[in-house]
Amino acid sequence: MAVYDARERFPDKPTVKPWVADFRDASGARRQPRFRTKKEAEAHYREQTLAVSSGTHVDMSRAKAMTVSQLNKQFVTFKLSVSARGKPWAPATHAKHRAQFAKFVEPRWGHTPLASIRYVNVSDWINGLESDGGPAGASTKRQVAKMFSQLLGYAVRLNLLPGNPAKLRDGSIDYMPRVEKRTDHVYLTMEQLADFAGKAGPYEDMILTAGLCGLRFGELAALRVGNLTLGSNASMSVEASISDVPKDLGGRVEKSPKSGKARVVPLPAKLAKRLEAAVEGRRPDERVFTSPRGLTLRAENFRRDVFTPLVKAARADLSGFPVLTPHDLRHTAVSLHIRVGSNVKVVQRIAGHATAVLTLDTYAGLFDEDLHESAARLDAKLNF
Numbered sequence: 001m002a003v004y005d006a007r008e009r010f011p012d013k014p015t016v017k018p019w020v021a022d023f024r025d026a027s028g029a030r031r032q033p034r035f036r037t038k039k040e041a042e043a044h045y046r047e048q049t050l051a052v053s054s055g056t057h058v059d060m061s062r063a064k065a066m067t068v069s070q071l072n073k074q075f076v077t078f079k080l081s082v083s084a085r086g087k088p089w090a091p092a093t094h095a096k097h098r099a100q101f102a103k104f105v106e107p108r109w110g111h112t113p114l115a116s117i118r119y120v121n122v123s124d125w126i127n128g129l130e131s132d133g134g135p136a137g138a139s140t141k142r143q144v145a146k147m148f149s150q151l152l153g154y155a156v157r158l159n160l161l162p163g164n165p166a167k168l169r170d171g172s173i174d175y176m177p178r179v180e181k182r183t184d185h186v187y188l189t190m191e192q193l194a195d196f197a198g199k200a201g202p203y204e205d206m207i208l209t210a211g212l213c214g215l216r217f218g219e220l221a222a223l224r225v226g227n228l229t230l231g232s233n234a235s236m237s238v239e240a241s242i243s244d245v246p247k248d249l250g251g252r253v254e255k256s257p258k259s260g261k262a263r264v265v266p267l268p269a270k271l272a273k274r275l276e277a278a279v280e281g282r283r284p285d286e287r288v289f290t291s292p293r294g295l296t297l298r299a300e301n302f303r304r305d306v307f308t309p310l311v312k313a314a315r316a317d318l319s320g321f322p323v324l325t326p327h328d329l330r331h332t333a334v335s336l337h338i339r340v341g342s343n344v345k346v347v348q349r350i351a352g353h354a355t356a357v358l359t360l361d362t363y364a365g366l367f368d369e370d371l372h373e374s375a376a377r378l379d380a381k382l383n384f
Contacts, residue, residue, distance in 0.1 A: 003041045006034070021045040031061075063115035063160045068151070071114060072101055075154045091253045095245040097147065104129065104136075104144045105151075114155050117165040122148065123175040138177040145176050185363075186328040187335035192321060196314050203306060205274050206289040207329065213265045214333035214350040217326050218242045221297040222254055226284030234272030235264050238352065244298055252296065263349055302326070334363055 007018045017034035019041035025031050025048070035041040076097070079089045089097070108125055109117070126145045129136040136144075149166040156164050167173055188196065188211060197207040210220060218241035227237045239262040242254050257263070267275070279288060291297055307326050314321045330351070337347050348359040 003038065003045050005038070021048070023048050060115055063155070064113050066114050066155075066160065068109040068112050068114065068117075069106060071155055071160075072105075072151060074158075075151055078154065090255060091245045091249045092243045095249050098246075098249075100144055100147055103131075105148055109148075114152075114160055117152065119165055119168065122166045126175050126177075141177045145173065149173065185331040185335075186322050186324040188322075188324070188329075188332045190336060192318065193329075193332060193336075195318055196310070196321070199313055199317075200306075200310055202292060203289070203310075205271075205278055208271055208274070209289075210326070210329035211332045212268055212271055212336065214330045214337075214352070215265070216241060216258065216330060216352070217297075217299050217302070219257055219352075220289055221287070221299070223288045224284065225279045225282050225286050225288055228267075228275060228279065228288065230267075230272050230276045234267035234269065236267055238263050238265055242296065244300065252298070257352055261354075263352055265350060266346075299326075331363075334359075338363065 002022060004020055004022065005018055006013070006015060006020050015034070017036050019035045019038050020032050021035065021041045021044045022030070022032050023045055031048070033044065035044065076094070079097075080094065081088055122145075126141050129141050129144060131137070131140055145166070149164060152161070152164050152166045155161045163169070164171075193208070193211040197204045197211065200207045206220060209215060210217075213236065215223070215238060219238050221242040222240040223236065223238070227239060229235045229237070238257055240254050241257045242252060244252050275288070279286075287296060289297060291301075303326060311321075311324060315323070334347055334351050337350055342350075344356050344359060347363070348356045351359055351362070353359045353362070
């Protein structure tokens, strides 16, 4: 295959673009674009054959034919088999992507050919993004922008586009809104935690465990009797977490904790005695915390039916009691350990963070509060 003059092969078919660059693209499909001059045809032929041999060939004809929705189907299939870190998407990640694509991306871009997407259009779309009848928040805009950019990056990987139209040439995104990192965590005092748990009835031990050991809700729901090591030096092994996703994606899914690794969390002796009494006679495979009917706890149901009413009751009865979420009990556990002088590696284990740096970044304010107390303790040791 090469460049030829169509007038010689088809003398009976007059044409204003007689020169043909005849080659096969990266997929093996035969391409025969036409040009006015031999020079143009030869230049195109050299460019395309070099791109195919080097693996950089971009098939714009496919980019004109493929829509964003069609690309997304391929993208999801790829992500469910392997990801950038070598692991397939977790069901919860798949569910989040599917929901965001259906709500934000498909209505605007679903039927749009990949070749028609322009940076300015993406920028205008993100800046004007709406959610539930009003302007979307900065966090939502940022999440959707990152997801759409990742999707179009996959098109570049497939050699469908020469560059990512959701990014500038230098790879930056100037329409990506900044999101201020949340620092207004709610921390209960030990007295507030005890009073709050005392109002929780059958969930008292669960509230205390969350507020003293820092487990996420999914980790509490997944905890089994066999994960408890009671007696002296009591501890619990956090090996799994439960999350709820749409039924067609697996429904209730039990997987490894968020960090990807199991961790052992120390149990205060008084809490260990309570848990020992609560699980006495139960099988190792039974859940430690369940619904009154013995069913596995679900985050949405627990928050609606138990936690929110419990917070309202506490705020009515306890002076100065704050508004909090189930996740704030995890923050409370971290704060209590920091305040009693636990070192950062212990706090990291309690929090289940991958690194101590993440712990320090997340709870920097609490460590800052300890600065003066540390100086005072050091001062007490000075002998001059």
